[in-house]
Amino acid sequence: MKDTIRQLIQQALDNLAGQGQLPTGLSVAIQVENTKDKTHGDFASNIALMLAKPAGLKPRELAERLIAALPEDSAISKVEIAGPGFLNFFQNPNALAERLQAAFADTQLGVRKVSPTQRVIVDLSSPNLAKEMHVGHLRSTIIGDAVARVLSFLGDQVIRQNHVGDWGTQFGMLLAYLEENPQAAESELADLEQFYRAAKKRFDDSSEFADRARALVVKLQAGDAQCLALWERFNAVSLSHCQEVYDRLGVQLGPADVRGESAYNEDLPQIVQALQTQGLLTESDGAQCVFLEEFQNADGQSLPVIVQKAGGGYLYATTDLAAIRYRSQQLNADRVLYFVDQRQALHFQMVFALARKAGFASEQIALEHMGFGTMNGADGKPFKTRDGGTVKLIDLLNEAEQRAYALVQSKNPELDETELRQIARAVGIGAVKYADLSKHRTSDYSFNFEQMLSFEGNTAPYLLYARTRVASLFRKLGQSAEQQQGPIRLEAEQEQALAAALARFAEVLNQVGEKGLPHLLCSYLYELAGLFSSFYEHCPILSCEDAATQNSRLCLAALTGRTLEQGLNLLGLEPLERM
């Protein structure tokens, strides 16, 4: 709709310029917004305010001329001038009803990508395998998963890559421990955290052990078969822990999506060589660096990307350069999205800049760091267990399910055990995910079980419940939502408001895909659920006497149900039939 209005305004501007009423060649990005108060129309544009000065007219005067020059369009019923010169557009309810009718008949619910479809790499989750996954990895995993789902739904070809940290100095320590004590190590591996601590203690206590650990890294990186076998065994166990978490979370990530740092091992010397050939390398304290003028410290000195340490070892940045080259040249990606902690922002800015400079990334490819803030405890401080340790993700999910179980049981004591468990899982896991997804990606937030499990406000239980209300309406009626025919007629104010929101689904998903911001979808679904509530309250359905009105309302309810269901699915939540 906004695009239609933008086009209409553009035509009006062209018409006026053609008639000599406006100077030619005026150019400005035409802005069209959704209005808050629908009595002032559905959409508004400030175009007359933007162009008044260059046109040499008063804003209201220009607005009047624009209205006179606007082509007729069946989707718009009227246009008014408001305040200092805003143009307010009123949507034609019949045209809106027709659009919804078409969306209802479409498996895509009328959603299409507005820009050309692309091949997109989504770099997500990417924990370090030396340790157990902890809450810090939750955000990358679920935000990345939600955005990947949205992009696929919009028609992009999405390739998920779990860039796990499976290569680095910590592995020497772990391998030395595994080698030294194969029996005990086997059982300790069940708890990676404990294993890591035990290995670290040996490393700190014994210099002989530490030396062996360092030697093992060198052997490993040189491709020693025995080292590789130990390393593979360790990674297999660690990855199976991750997979357990992914399955529990219901995210679309599996073994085939893993392409860890080690996958680029053989490329690293080539990367350094290529930088050398291009004359970009500088040696500094024995390390190989590229100094980038665009990035400077407080004293105005260029900052380096270090690609090889004095001892010959490669770094996180070197691997990322190799990954960019692979994604650009082998996978032919149009776009790469990195769902990684905001604190790595400078790392990515510098690596992206260098990848372009060195030609590892093609000119057209978009490299976007989708950074996120920190998850804190309810006290606003970094999330820790009572004794100050890191919280294991799996423990957190267990607690969420237990709490949801008690909650659902108290609300609905009649549910049998199997169904109760299923609902508790959807609500508990959904609450954890939704609490995270519904916050702006870049802000820090406090993890709070009470809040996320509340049935009021912008929460998973509220939305899952809203969707069950629609399902129960059709159960009572003894009909399926799919078999509704309408036609949709928009009369009551609540019907129009609900319809206008339903028609915005495609626009919201396009924004989520473009900006990598799932909270926009959360806010939208929350608003939609609220509008459905007031529609349901004010517009009788089951008791409605007029058949045409009833059919129309049923169709609106069915479309709302499907939109909520699709939206929840895209966020990675499990929609429920009842709760």
Ligand code: ARG
């Ligand atoms: N393993 C890294 C960490 O835990 C995140 C990797 C993110 N992806 C990347 N391509 N650098 O901090």
